[in-house]
Amino acid sequence: MNAGWRPRDVQAELEGADVRPERREKYKTKKPLGRRRLGTLTGDVTDATIRRLTELGHITEVVAELKSGKEATAYVARGPSGSVLLKLYREFEARSFKNDAIYREGQTVTDERAARAMTARSKKGLEMLQASWVNAEYAHLWTLWAAGLSVPEPLVGPRPIDYGETSPAVLMRLIGTEDEPAPRLSDARLDGEQARSAWDQSLDGMAGLLRLGYAHGDYSTYNLLWWENTVTIIDFPQLTTRANPNFSELLRRDAQSLVTSFRRHGVQADPETVLREVQRRAQGPAPEPRLRLP
Structure with missing residues (x-):
C-alpha cells in the first residue's frame, strides 16, 4: 500500500459545493429525513436514495432493516455481487449525535464560505457536513480494507467521484448472512x-x-x-x-x-x-x- 495515501481532505470533498444562502421560508418548511422504515424504502413510491442506488446498479433489493442508531439505520440489501450492508445516514437535523466538532478539529477547510456555512450550521452547511461525514466513512473504509485490517469491504469506489454519488448511503459487504447477520460483540455469547x-x-x-x-x-x-x-x-x-x-x-x-x-x-x-x-x-x-x- 502507498504509505503516503490518506483520506481526502475535507476541502476536497467540498470542492465545487454551492454555499449560497437559501430562502429562509424553504428551510423552515423542509422536514429533515431521519430513520426510514423498510416500507418507505420499498413501497409503491420508492425512496429517492434507494431509487438512485438501484439505477446506478449498486443494489437490486432492500431485504430487511437490521439496526437503527443515533446517526444512521442499517439495512440488509442485495446487489450484483451478493449480500450488502446498506447504511443510510439521517440528515444532520434529524440526528441525535451532533457534537462532531471534537473529531473535525485539525481538518482544514480553505474555502471561507464553506467554513462559515459549516460553522453556522446553515442549510447548505449541514448538507456539506453530511456529505463530508458520509464520504469520510468511505475513504476510511477503503484505507483500512486496502491495508489488510479486519473491516467490511467497501462496495463503491475507491474513487471519491464514485462513492460521492451514493450519499447519504454507504454500501459495504455484509458480514454474516442475510438470515444471520453478524452480531455486535456486545451482543454475542462467548465462552x-x-x-x-x-x-x-x-x-x-x-x-x-x-x-x-x-x-x-x-x-x-x-x-x-x-x-x-x-x-x-x-x-x-x-x-x-x-x-x-x-x-x-x-x-x-x-x-x-x-x-x-x-x-x-x-x-x-x-x-x-x-x-x-x-x-x-x-x-x-x-x-x-x-x-x-x-
Whole structure:
C-alpha cells in the first residue's frame, strides 16, 4: 500500500459545493429525513436514495432493516455481487449525535464560505457536513480494507467521484448472512476461549488503526462484529488522525471504552496498561495489504 495515501481532505470533498444562502421560508418548511422504515424504502413510491442506488446498479433489493442508531439505520440489501450492508445516514437535523466538532478539529477547510456555512450550521452547511461525514466513512473504509485490517469491504469506489454519488448511503459487504447477520460483540455469547481470542483480536485491531495514524473515536464492543470467531471493526466516519489536537484523548478514550465494554465477557484490564500494549503492538509488523490505492 502507498504509505503516503490518506483520506481526502475535507476541502476536497467540498470542492465545487454551492454555499449560497437559501430562502429562509424553504428551510423552515423542509422536514429533515431521519430513520426510514423498510416500507418507505420499498413501497409503491420508492425512496429517492434507494431509487438512485438501484439505477446506478449498486443494489437490486432492500431485504430487511437490521439496526437503527443515533446517526444512521442499517439495512440488509442485495446487489450484483451478493449480500450488502446498506447504511443510510439521517440528515444532520434529524440526528441525535451532533457534537462532531471534537473529531473535525485539525481538518482544514480553505474555502471561507464553506467554513462559515459549516460553522453556522446553515442549510447548505449541514448538507456539506453530511456529505463530508458520509464520504469520510468511505475513504476510511477503503484505507483500512486496502491495508489488510479486519473491516467490511467497501462496495463503491475507491474513487471519491464514485462513492460521492451514493450519499447519504454507504454500501459495504455484509458480514454474516442475510438470515444471520453478524452480531455486535456486545451482543454475542462467548465462552472463555472465545472471549480471550476476541480480546486479543480487538487489541490488534486498535493497534492496526494506530499504526496507520488513526484513533477510532468510538472503539468498543458496540462497534465490533463477531462472526466465525473473527472480530470485524465497523463505524468509521469519526476516525481522526494525529493532526487532531484531541488525538491522544480520543485514543485513551478508546482504550477505556474497550476495557469497559469487554467486562461483560469476563475480561478485566487496566485502560492505561491496554493503551501501552496497543502502542507496543502498533510498532510490530503490519498485515498483508489487500490493494494498492492511488
